[in-house]
Every structure is written in structure tokens, then in C-alpha cells.
Amino acid sequence: MKKLRLGLIGTCCRGKLADLAHNVENGVEIVAGADIYEDQRKSFVERYKKEFNYDVKAYADYREMIEKENLDGVFIITPDFLHEEMACYALEHKVPVYLEKPIAISLEGADHILRTAKDNKTRLMIGHNMRYMAFTNKMREIIQSGIIGEVKAIWCRHFVSYGGDAYYRDWHADRANTGSLLLQKGAHDIDIIHWLANSYTTKVNGLGALTTYGNVPRRPKGQEKIDGLTIMEFWKKENYPVDVVKDYYPTVNNEDLNMINMQLANGIQASYLQCHFTPDSCRNYTVIGTKGRIENYGDYCKDVTIQLWDRRTDTFNLNGDVTYRIPDNSHQVHGGADPNIVNSFVEMLRGNVVPASTPQGARYAVAAGILGAQSIRSGGMPFDIPPLPEDLENYDFSLNKK
Numbered sequence: 471m472k473k474l475r476l477g478l479i480g481t482c483c484r485g486k487l488a489d490l491a492h493n494v495e496n497g498v499e500i501v502a503g504a505d506i507y508e509d510q511r512k513s514f515v516e517r518y519k520k521e522f523n524y525d526v527k528a529y530a531d532y533r534e535m536i537e538k539e540n541l542d543g544v545f546i547i548t549p550d551f552l553h554e555e556m557a558c559y560a561l562e563h564k565v566p567v568y569l570e571k572p573i574a575i576s577l578e579g580a581d582h583i584l585r586t587a588k589d590n591k592t593r594l595m596i597g598h599n600m601r602y603m604a605f606t607n608k609m610r611e612i613i614q615s616g617i618i619g620e621v622k623a624i625w626c627r628h629f630v631s632y633g634g635d636a637y638y639r640d641w642h643a644d645r646a647n648t649g650s651l652l653l654q655k656g657a658h659d660i661d662i663i664h665w666l667a668n669s670y671t672t673k674v675n676g677l678g679a680l681t682t683y684g685n686v687p688r689r690p691k692g693q694e695k696i697d698g699l700t701i702m703e704f705w706k707k708e709n710y711p712v713d714v715v716k717d718y719y720p721t722v723n724n725e726d727l728n729m730i731n732m733q734l735a736n737g738i739q740a741s742y743l744q745c746h747f748t749p750d751s752c753r754n755y756t757v758i759g760t761k762g763r764i765e766n767y768g769d770y771c772k773d774v775t776i777q778l779w780d781r782r783t784d785t786f787n788l789n790g791d792v793t794y795r796i797p798d799n800s801h802q803v804h805g806g807a808d809p810n811i812v813n814s815f816v817e818m819l820r821g822n823v824v825p826a827s828t829p830q831g832a833r834y835a836v837a838a839g840i841l842g843a844q845s846i847r848s849g850g851m852p853f854d855i856p857p858l859p860e861d862l863e864n865y866d867f868s869l870n871k872k
């Protein structure tokens with residue numbers, strides 16, 4: 471089996487995802503990483519030495535790494551506003567890409583990435599790891615079995631308890647870096663709505679506001695980076711309610727409540743509601759068909775169930791007519807989705823699989839997120855989603871279709 475030489479851009483925090491690929495015996499080696507911060511490069515080199523007894527190279531400039539390392543693939547796990555530039559650079563140099571979600575912060579950026587991958591005949595995969603979670607797969611399986619009839623509506627409520635720490639204390643808080651938190655965080659759920667529906671949004675509108683983090687105490691301009699602290703060190707359960715924290719990001723302008731409605735090409739009506747200051751954390755989907763309804767209780771925590779109601783009553787029963795139990799994967803990162811998606815990338819590079827997460831899906835998720843935010847900022851005006859050009863719509867970015 472050919473050895474795969476992989477690189478990593480953005481070595482800290484979510485960048486540790488790439489560690490899941492590193493397996494010398496399996497012929498997959500993270501040989502180098504690039505990061506603009508010296509402290510991150512140092513801790514990347516030390517991490518690989520300590521955990522794998524392996525010597526990685528570290529670069530300050532990702533371009534230099536791509537040009538010198540003769541890579542078979544690269545993980546791009548950097549802030550969202552860098553995705554387009556970095557992905558296109560790698561693809562133009564014929565290096566296959568694993569790019570974290572959201573694919574880009576503009577529709578033009580997303581389409582540019584897809585076009586560059588196709589023009590260069592180079593593989594591209596996007597990090598929509600929710601397509602690799604057990605509960606989303608079970609919901610999809612139930613829908614596809616036909617037991618709830620023809621799906622007409624999908625609604626998702628998203629409670630983000632860690633919103634203050636994860637999204638209002640660093641670059642995420644500023645729409646210049648993310649577009650919106652509807653896009654940044656909701657890209658996952660919009661993608662899952664599309665995946666469950668087997669369709670894409672064609673029209674979106676929304677309402678929302680910056681209701682809670684607008685007047686919180688912030689660090690002064692010039693102190694964008696909290697030096698010496700990793701994100702996990704400033705995520706604390708005690709940071710609740712939001713006014714306990716006194717050093718939010720210098721620029722806060724992203725909405726903390728987002729609500730959008732979506733009409734899908736196949737007629738399904740959907741909605742996504744997101745809040746960044748709840749005490750608890752969960753994504754809760756309900757799918758309503760002509761013969762029944764399903765809903766997940768819990769997502770990738772312990773004791774997750776999917777409830778199915780398919781007998782009419784005139785009251786509410788907490789337990790459905792059927793209960794599906796999801797195996798407990800809560801000890802694994804994102805309920806096991808991360809090792810699964812990384813494995814899918816490696817197997818795509820080896821020519822063995824067409825990944826469940828597609829660049830087209832990532833683009834349509836971003837499209838609904840971007841135009842949904844535009845609607846929120848235009849008083850709820852509806853926007854039509856432009857379709858992808860036909861050649862990109864039907865292209866196999868894994869290059870593995872038999």
C-alpha cells in the first residue's frame with residue numbers, strides 16, 4: 471500500500487483532528503504542519519514527539535509547506551475567512567484537500583473552491599462530520615424506510631451553551647471573519663436538514679438579532695488573540711450567565727439568536743433556530759411525514775434516543791410509539807464522527823470511497839446560511855438560492871465513482 475504523506479494547516483485546537491489520521495503502521499503520516507503562530511508550531515512538534523514519537527516539520531508559511539513537502543493530501547483547519555485562499559492554493563498545486571466547514575464565508579468563495587478542484591482534477595472533501603454521527607444516520611435510515619410516509623417538514627432547534635466561550639471570545643464574534651454565526655455554526659445543521667430531506671434549499675428568509683452579547687465587556691482593540699490560552703482553557707462551565715465573563719472579543723457584531731425558514735427544491739418546508747446563551751447544549755430535529763413524526767432526544771451525548779410517533783392521539787406522549795436507542799459513543803470526539811470522517815478522507819485518497827460529505831452539500835449549506843443572514847439583516851426579506859452550474863452539480867469530487 472502506498473504511504474500517504476499528509477500535511478496540516480492550522481495546527482492547534484480543531485487542528486488536532488489530523489492526529490486521528492496519523493498511523494505509521496497503516497501507512498498514513500502527518501509529515502508537516504503550518505501555523506502562523508510560533509507557540510502553536512512549537513506545541514505541534516512537541517505533541518507529535520510526545521504522543522507518537524514522531525518528528526514533524528513545522529512551517530510559518532503554508533505555501534512553503536505545500537511547495538516543499540510533496541504531499542498526498544492536506545487538512546485545512548484554519549479560521550473560516552482563510553478557507554478559500556488556502557484550499558485554492560493547495561488544489562492549484564494538485565494537493566487533495568480536507569477542508570473544515572464552513573467551506574467558505576461567501577457564495578463566490580465556495581463556488582471558486584469547487585471550480586478550482588474540478589479544473590485541477592484534484593480531490594476535495596469538506597468536514598461536515600455530522601453526516602458521520604450515529605443519531606443523524608439513524609434518522610436518515612428511518613426516513614428512508616418510509617415508515618413516516620412522505621416527509622413534508624424538518625425543524626431543528628439548536629441550543630449552544632458554550633456560545634459565549636467558543637464564539638464571542640475569539641475571531642468568531644466578528645462577522646468580517648465568519649459572515650455570521652448562522653453560517654459558521656448552522657452550516658452543520660442546514661447540511662443535515664438537506665441530507666435528511668435529500669434536497670437543497672431554494673428560498674430562505676429569517677429574523678434574528680444580537681440580543682445578549684451586544685453590551686458585554688470586551689478586550690481592547692489590538693488584543694484579538696488571548697495569548698497563552700488554548701480555547702479549551704477558556705471554556706468553563708462557570709462562565710454562565712454571560713455577564714460573568716469580562717473579556718469578550720474586541721469586535722462583537724454577530725447575531726446570537728438566528729431563526730431561518732427554508733423551502734427546499736422537493737417542496738419540504740424547513741426551519742433552523744439557533745441560540746448562543748442556553749444553559750444546556752443540544753441539537754433537536756423533528757421530521758414530520760404524512761404517516762408519522764420522529765424526533766431525537768439528545769445528539770451525541772449519553773442515552774440518545776430517536777422517538778417515532780405514528781399513531782394519532784389527542785395529547786402528547788413523551789415516549790413515542792417506537793423508541794430507537796443510539797449506541798453510547800459519548801466517550802469519542804463528536805460521538806465517533808471525527809474518527810469516521812478522517813477515515814473517510816484517507817479512504818477517499820486511496821480511491822476506496824465516495825465520502826458521505828460532499829462539496830456540493832457544503833456549498834448549498836453555506837448558500838442558505840449566507841442568504842439567511844442577509845435576510846435577517848434586511849428585515850426578513852426572502853432570497854432565492856442560485857443553483858450550482860450543472861457541471862459542478864454533477865461532478866464527483868472524490869474522483870472515485872466507478
Ligand SMILES: NC(=O)c1ccc[n+]([C@@H]2O[C@H](COP(=O)([O-])OP(=O)(O)OC[C@H]3O[C@@H](n4cnc5c(N)ncnc54)[C@H](O)[C@@H]3O)[C@@H](O)[C@H]2O)c1
Nearest residue numbers: 480481482483484504505506510547548549550570571572
Ligand atoms: N467540524 C467540526 O466539528 C468543527 C469543530 C470546531 C471547529 N471547526 C472548524 O475548524 C476551523 C478552525 O477552528 P478553530 O476553532 O480550531 O480555530 P482556531 O482559531 O482556534 O485555530 C485555527 C488554527 O489556525 C491557525 N492559523 C490562523 N491563521 C493562520 C494562517 N494564516 N496560517 C496558518 N495557520 C493559521 C491558528 O494559529 C490555529 O492554530 C474553523 O473553520 C471551524 O469552523 C469545525
